[in-house]
């Protein structure tokens with residue numbers, strides 16, 4: 001399965017690019033689904049059809065789904081209930097309805113990730129194209145398995161500690177309701193599922209993030225930030241999709257001046273993002289609605305090439321061992337030494353803080369006992385070195 005996630009600033013053309021890409025994949029014979037996780041869905045509008053929160057077949061090889069979170073809570077009630085409501089109940093919150101569950105933060109992300117896990121497990125599609133909400137929300141999606149696993153881990157330890165304590169105090173001094181053994185199981189299950197989601201999202205041969213950009217100043221700035229943060233979360237950003245490009249030789253004074261203005265920003269895009277692969281789509285005279293327009297967009301972007309191809313399969317994060325020295329290398333585009341803080345956490349992970357974003361790098365066994373020796377930034381790459389292993 002290939003999971004293609006198109007992200008970018010509001011209005012840059014994410015939905016149009018996603019739908020055009022999915023249609024082209026289906027035309028090439030891939031079993032494809034276009035799935036929208038943006039609460040303000042517009043996949044159906046773009047295709048000029050109706051969707052109802054269910055997987056719907058719309059063309060040969062092409063299914064579509066706009067996730068309806070209230071409906072998800074109802075059909076997946078049993079699953080979700082196992083994960084969350086048991087814990088809620090253990091904390092004295094009972095009888096949550098599907099509608100109430102739907103407004104808990106992160107629910108739509110859990111639903112989207114569950115679909116992805118399900119498609120992957122059962123090999124239902126060759127290509128899953130995800131149309132997402134603007135950047136901030138997608139960053140939340142991408143970091144979600146990490147954050148959830150972290151909390152689940154803490155909860156699991158806390159619950160176990162409470163159970164251990166209870167044996168001694170026999171409940172006399174306890175005003176926190178005791179977690180049942182089921183709660184432990186649910187938290188563990190949640191952890192496993194999020195682990196599975198993380199494995200899919202961080203496998204560069206499966207998951208790819210494509211950044212949609214327009215040749216405009218603010219859009220480029222946000223795209224740079226997104227690229228840094230996605231790398232921090234170890235997500236493979238393999239190409240840049242430059243949409244709404246004015247063609248050379250365009251007639252009319254207005255368009256000519258637009259073209260000249262864009263030329264400046266196109267040069268800047270190259271300066272910043274080269275040698276990343278770039279795909280281009282022209283500014284069209286009207287809105288992109290319906291298959292004919294979307295096919296043209298796909299022609300601009302892919303020509304005769306395969307949109308599901310793996311353009312780059314290098315993860316931003318690598319564990320390297322060389323000459324007995326272990327190190328972690330993490331690409332952090334556009335970042336400097338002063339932007340980054342590092343901590344070794346008690347739970348054998350390294351925490352990297354960049355601005356308001358943080359990632360938790362779980363250390364492999366070989367590094368758990370090793371002492372962090374130092375860190376440096378070199379060519380936009382963070383290198384964390386560990387003490388050389390003692391040879392016996």
Ligand SMILES: Nc1ncnc2c1ncn2[C@@H]1O[C@H](COP(=O)(O)OP(=O)(O)OP(=O)(O)O)[C@@H](O)[C@H]1O
Nearest residue numbers: 010011012013014015016244282283284286287288
């Ligand atoms: N290359 C293009 N030429 C002309 N119009 C375009 C082009 N790309 C996108 N549009 C139009 O721009 C508008 C926004 O596009 P789209 O909905 O795909 O963006 P989006 O990034 O998904 O927006 P949102 O952040 O609101 O989800 C739509 O009306 C679309 O038809």
Ligand SMILES: [Mg+2]
Nearest residue numbers: 014015038042
């Ligand atoms: Mg959209």
